[in-house]
Each structure stands twice: as C-alpha cells, then as structure tokens.
Amino acid sequence: MTNVFEGHAVPHEGRIDVIAGAGVIRGIWDGAVAVFRGIPYAEPPVGARRFGAPVPLLGWDGVRDALRFGPSVQQPGHAGAVMSSVTGRTGDGSEDCLSLNVWTPDPGAARLPVMVWIQGGTYLENHTDNPHYDGALLAASGVVVVSINYRVGADGFARIAGAPDNRGILDQIAALRWVQDNIVAFGGDPANVTVFGQSAGGACIAALLVMPSAAGLFRRAVSQSMPGTYFTPRLATAIAGTIADQLGVRATAEDLTRVTPRALTDATSAVIARMPEYVNSWGPMALTPTPFSPVVDGDILPCTPWHGLANGAARNIDLLIGHTRDEFRLYTTRPDSEPTPSQIAVAFEHLAPPDGEQRYRAAYPEATPAQRFETLHSDWLFRMPSLHLADAAHAGGGRVWFYELAWSFNSLQGASHCLDFLLVFGTLSRAEVANHPHARPNAADELTRVGDQMRTDWTCFAAGGDPGWAAYNPSTRLTRVYDTETTDQPYSQESSRRIRAERNFDALEPLA
Numbered sequence: 001m002t003n004v005f006e007g008h009a010v011p012h013e014g015r016i017d018v019i020a021g022a023g024v025i026r027g028i029w030d031g032a033v034a035v036f037r038g039i040p041y042a043e044p045p046v047g048a049r050r051f052g053a054p055v056p057l058l059g060w061d062g063v064r065d066a067l068r069f070g071p072s073v074q075q076p077g078h079a080g081a082v083m084s085s086v087t088g089r090t091g092d093g094s095e096d097c098l099s100l101n102v103w104t105p106d107p108g109a110a111r112l113p114v115m116v117w118i119q120g121g122t123y124l125e126n127h128t129d130n131p132h133y134d135g136a137l138l139a140a141s142g143v144v145v146v147s148i149n150y151r152v153g154a155d156g157f158a159r160i161a162g163a164p165d166n167r168g169i170l171d172q173i174a175a176l177r178w179v180q181d182n183i184v185a186f187g188g189d190p191a192n193v194t195v196f197g198q199s200a201g202g203a204c205i206a207a208l209l210v211m212p213s214a215a216g217l218f219r220r221a222v223s224q225s226m227p228g229t230y231f232t233p234r235l236a237t238a239i240a241g242t243i244a245d246q247l248g249v250r251a252t253a254e255d256l257t258r259v260t261p262r263a264l265t266d267a268t269s270a271v272i273a274r275m276p277e278y279v280n281s282w283g284p285m286a287l288t289p290t291p292f293s294p295v296v297d298g299d300i301l302p303c304t305p306w307h308g309l310a311n312g313a314a315r316n317i318d319l320l321i322g323h324t325r326d327e328f329r330l331y332t333t334r335p336d337s338e339p340t341p342s343q344i345a346v347a348f349e350h351l352a353p354p355d356g357e358q359r360y361r362a363a364y365p366e367a368t369p370a371q372r373f374e375t376l377h378s379d380w381l382f383r384m385p386s387l388h389l390a391d392a393a394h395a396g397g398g399r400v401w402f403y404e405l406a407w408s409f410n411s412l413q414g415a416s417h418c419l420d421f422l423l424v425f426g427t428l429s430r431a432e433v434a435n436h437p438h439a440r441p442n443a444a445d446e447l448t449r450v451g452d453q454m455r456t457d458w459t460c461f462a463a464g465g466d467p468g469w470a471a472y473n474p475s476t477r478l479t480r481v482y483d484t485e486t487t488d489q490p491y492s493q494e495s496s497r498r499i500r501a502e503r504n505f506d507a508l509e510p511l512a
Contacts, residue, residue, distance in 0.1 A: 018107055020182040022059035025066045027102070033139045034104050036186070038070035041178040042098040042171065045151060051163035051253045054098060054174040069129035070099030073151050074261035076124065076269050100148040100175050101128055102186050103139035110187040113194065113462045116179060116218070117147040118172055119421075120199025120225075123292035124268075126152045137426040141459050144188035148175040154243060154256075154264050157292035159236035162253035165295040169204050169211070176217040194220040194462040198421045200290075202226035202321075206389060207294045207301055209317060210308030220318040220465060222458060224420050225327060228385025229285055229293040230304050232507040236295045238282065243267050243291070276346070283511045284350045288381065289331070296507040306505035309392040318465040319393050320458075322403030322479070323386045325492070326414030328377040332370065333413050344373045351380040353499065363495035375496065382417065383493060384500040390472050392505075399465070402472040403457075404492060406483040407450045409433040409443035423451040423482075424458055446484050453486050 016034050017026050027036035042054035049055055074097070106112060119126060119133060128147045135145030148171070150156060156168030164170065180190045195218045197205045202223035207230070208214040209221060231239075240251040246267035249255035256264065271291055279286040285293070294301055308314070331337060339347070348357040360372045367375065386402075393400040405423070408415040422428040428451070434444040457480070461467035469480045469488045477491035491497060 016107060017063060018185045020185040021178065022057050023061065024063045026063050027066050030136060031140075032105055033136045034102075034107050034186075035136070036066040036102040036104075038068050038096075038099045039064075039066050039102065040070070040096055040099050041148070041175045044096050045098060045155070045167075048257070050155065050257055051160050051167065053164050053167065053170050056174075069101060070149055071097050072127050072129070073097040073149055073153075074155055074265060075126065075153050076265050097149055098151075098171055098174070099128075100146055100178065101135070102183075103135035103145040104186045104188065105139050105142060105144075106187040107185070108187050109184075111184070111189040111192075112142060112144050112187050113192045113459070114144045114146065114179060114183055114188040114190070115459070115462050116176060116193060116195045117145065118150075118195060118197030118201035118204055119147065120197065120201040120418075121152065122290035123157050123168065123200045124153050124290055126150060132422055132425060132427040134425060134427055138424070138455065138459065141455065143459055143462055144183060144186055146175075146179060146183070148172060150175070153292065154240070154268050155261065157294070158240040158243065158251065159231075159233060159295055160240060160251055160253050160256060164300060165233075165236070165297040166207070166300050169207055169294060170213075170300070172204060172208065173211070173214050173217065176214065180217060191219065192463075193218040194222060196222035196224070196424075196458065196462075198224040199227065199417065203229070203294065206305035209314040209319070210303055210305050211301055213300065218317070220320070220462060221314075222320040222461065223386070223389070224321075224424075225323045225382050225417055226321070226385055226389070227288070227293070227381050228388075228505060229288060229381070230301075230507045231285070231293050231295050232509050233295060233297055235282060235285070235508055235510045236293075238510050239271075239291050242278075243271050246270050276343075279346060279350055281510055281512045283508055284380070285508050287347060287350060287377075293508075304505055304507055306388055306392045309389065309398065310395045312396040312398075314393065315397040317398065318461070319390075319398060319400040320403070320461050320467055321386050321390050321393075321400065322405070322420075323383045324405040324415040324417060324420055326374075326378065326408070327382040327417045328374045329414050330416035330418060331377070332374045333416075339370055339373045341369070344369050347373055347376055351376055353502065356499070359499050363499060379493075379496045379500055383496060384503060385505065387477075387491065387493075387497060388503065388505055391474050394472060394474055400472045401461070401467050401469065401480070402477070402491070403467075403480040403482065405454075406481050406492070407446065409440055409447060410436060410438045411440050412438040420454070423447075423454045426451050426455060450482055450484075450486075454482055 150171035244251035457467040
C-alpha cells in the first residue's frame with residue numbers, strides 16, 4: 001500500500017498517491033518523474049453546463065486513478081461517443097473532458113517552479129495525449145509541468161447568446177485555480193507559476209495577461225507564435241450565426257444545447273470549407289485556418305492584449321515572446337497548397353497595408369509571388385503580432401524578452417509553425433530528423449544542441465524570470481536567435497517590421 005501525506009507522497013511498486021483538493025489521486029513513476037494523467041479540474045461540461053462557465057469539481061471518495069490521459073474535448077475527428085450524445089453520459093467517460101496532467105520530479109515539499117502548458121490547435125483541437133506534449137524531459141530539469149484539456153471549437157469559442165464568451169479560456173483559468181490550490185501536493189510552488197503556450201495557446205496566454213479573472217494566477221508567461229486575431233462581438237456573432245444556420249437553429253444556448261457535439265463540429269467544418277467566400281463580409285479572418293478567436297467582449301476579455309499591455313495591465317508579469325522565422329510555410333508546403341494568382345491578389349488586398357504588394361515586392365525582390373504570399377501571411381498572422389506585443393509590454397512598464405527560431409531540420413518547411421514546441425519539449429527524436437526525406441545535412445547532430453538550449457532558457461525563465469539574455473527594448477530590438485549556433489542580435493525581420501510598423505491591433509470587425 002502506498003503511504004500518503006498531504007503535500008508528500010512515497011512511491012510503492014511504481015504507484016504514487018497524493019492528496020490534492022477533491023480527493024486522493026494515484027499516479028505512476030516513469031523513471032525519475034512521477035506522472036498523473038487525466039485529473040479532472042471541473043465538472044463535466046455537459047447538459048445544462050455545456051455552454052456555461054466551468055463549475056468547480058465536487059470531488060470523489062476513495063482513490064482515483066490518474067494513469068491515463070483524460071478524453072479529448074469534442075472536436076472534428078474525435079471518435080468518443082460524446083460526439084453523438086447531447087448529455088455526454090454515455091458510459092465511456094467521454095464527458096470528463098476538462099482534465100489536466102502533472103509531471104513532477106519531486107512530489108512533496110520541494111516548491112519547484114511550475115510550468116503550465118496551454119496547447120494550440122487553431123481553437124479547434126486539443127489533445128493533451130499527443131506524445132509531442134510529453135512533459136517528462138522538461139520536468140526532469142527541475143520543474144513541475146502541467147498540461148490541460150480545455151473546450152475548443154464552437155463549445156469553447158463561439159459567441160452564443162445566453163452563454164459567457166471565451167469559455168475555453170475560462171476553462172484555462174479554472175485549471176490555473178486548480179494549480180494554485182493543489183500544486184503544492186505535487187512539489188510545485190503556487191507563487192512561481194509560468195504559463196507557456198504556442199499558436200492559439202500563445203494567443204490565449206496573451207488574453208490571460210489582460211483578463212481580470214486571471215489576475216494573480218501566474219507570475220510569468222511565454223507566448224510562442226501567437227496569432228494576432230481577436231474578434232469584436234459583432235464579428236463573432238456573425239460567424240456563430242452562420243454555423244448555427246447550418247443546423248437550422250439559432251446561435252443560442254437554448255437551441256445549441258439540443259444539438260449533439262458531433263453535429264455542431266460538422267457544421268463548423270462545413271463553414272471552414274467555405275470561409276474564403278466570406279472575406280468581403282467577415283474581413284481578413286476569413287483567410288485564416290479557423291473561424292474562432294478570443295472575443296473582446298469588454299467584460300471577460302476587456303481589451304486586446306496590445307492595448308492592455310501598453311496601458312500597464314501586466315507590468316508585474318515577466319513575458320517571453322517570439323516566433324519562428326518561416327511561420328506560414330507549414331501551410332504553403334502542404335500538398336496542392338500552391339497559391340493561385342487570385343488567392344495572392346485577395347491576400348494582399350485584405351492582409352497588406354496600403355501599397356502593400358509593391359512594398360513587399362521592393363523589400364523581397366528575389367522572392368516569387370508565392371513566397372511573398374507566404375511572407376505576408378507569416379507577418380500578418382504571427383510575426384508582427386508577437387513583435388508588437390513585445391513593444392506593448394515594454395511600453396507598459398513590463399519586463400519582456402524576445403526570441404526567434406531560425407533553425408530547421410527540414411529544407412522544405414524551414415523554421416515553420418509548431419517546430420518550436422517540439423524543441424522545448426524535446427519530443428522530436430533524432431531518428432525522426434535523420435530519416436525525414438527533406439532533412440538537412442547534419443540536422444540530426446544539431447537537434448539536441450538547439451533543443452537543449454531552448455529548454456534551458458525556458459526553465460531558467462520559469463525559475464527566476466531571466467532566460468539568459470538582455471531584456472527587449474524597442475530601441476535595439478535585441479533578439480535571441482536559435483540556429484545552428486545561438487546568438488543575440490537585432491531583430492532580423494526588419495523589412496517586414498517597417499512595412500507593418502503602423503498596424504493597429506484592434507479587435508477584428510466585420511466589413512459588412
């Protein structure tokens with residue numbers, strides 16, 4: 001039998017129990033790291049709770065096994081029976097989708113830094129059981145790692161009458177409250193929590209920085225490759241109404257509660273397939289891969305992150321932010337993804353500043369039209385939002401550091417979107433790199449060095465607020481560049497920065 005103490009646990013035959021909040025939780029030792037998977041942090045969001053704010057968990061009797069990842073939230077491609085059930089009570093556990101996972105090297109009284117991972121996925125996907133999000137290597141370096149499932153798609157981000165906006169982010173806040181209340185039992189320090197996330201996860205973190213309900217839940221933040229799209233209520237209402245029209249219902253909690261999650265995700269997928277058709281009414285967001293983004297409703301999310309940070313909303317939170325060099329190449333190198341002349345023209349009409357096509361042609365004279373299309377999307381969606389957020393944080397009196405990932409193992413994709421988190425988690429294997437058909441020479445030998453450097457910088461930042469290079473200042477724009485050799489230098493994308501220097505980061509409005 002495992003000995004159990006509140007805030008301390010002794011392993012026995014590979015199992016380990018801790019007392020945390022709602023009851024006793026049983027995890028397992030995996031080498032030098034204890035792992036607890038599928039811990040619920042809120043009541044299942046089903047039935048009347050489906051489109052509500054997360055509800056605190058009531059708890060359980062006895063010992064709850066935390067040996068397997070919890071079910072994924074409803075989303076395209078999810079095969080759980082919850083997808084065809086209104087109530088979610090199907091006997092397979094699929095309703096318990098608001099869960100989190102903990103990796104810790106020292107359960108008990110260690111008071112280690114805590115790193116809470118908020119994954120991306122275009123606000124449409126969330127699978128913490130993805131092996132590339134395994135927190136064991138990070139935890140072995142001396143931190144407690146937490147990853148969370150949160151609501152995505154229409155259930156998490158659509159604007160629904162009678163329901164709070166940004167429910168997916170409210171789930172994240174509920175998980176962060178769980179961390180504050182329970183992480184001591186896993187060896188973590190609730191006063192030293194860092195949130196880190198990539199893509200949509202990075203943009204959620206930027207939102208958390210300015211949300212009053214998230215105040216005091218974390219000390220530091222890392223935003224990796226954040227997209228710069230936040231919606232006004234008008235735009236979010238128009239999109240949700242179009243999705244509901246697919247089902248012949250209104251975009252209200254009353255109507256949509258009677259719609260199965262599978263039907264709602266199918267309706268969302270149908271709208272995604274036609275999104276470019278809405279560009280003249282929905283504006284530039286119709287040219288992105290997703291119909292969802294955080295809604296600046298003036299209440300839950302009072303303002304965009306750029307405006308909030310510039311006004312000092314998060315001046316006491318240390319911020320590490322950056323992007324990959326070739327962000328959008330992940331999308332343009334997919335099969336049959338070569339943009340047509342018409343698509344290039346539409347993109348420059350809606351995503352570029354005045355005279356943008358001429359300015360990009362002058363700044364990148366050797367690039368093909370397709371390459372300028374890629375650069376335009378990288379700038380508009382990822383690179384410039386990150387750089388401008390660093391400027392805003394500095395203007396608001398905060399401490400901020402900036403980075404760029406330039407290294408790549410893939411000669412076709414370059415340093416594309418998503419490569420950064422593979423390096424931070426250390427879950428891209430040497431064999432995967434060496435055997436890749438587009439692997440660069442020596443890339444497998446470089447992989448460990450680049451990943452180790454990023455992981456060291458991230459964990460140093462989480463531990464003490466200093467990743468290892470000088471803080472960002474708009475007068476110098478010093479950037480840590482991760483490449484075959486790590487260097488600190490002025491921001492490398494100066495041509496794009498000048499083109500987008502005047503971009504206004506207000507919430508996106510519909511055009512008509």
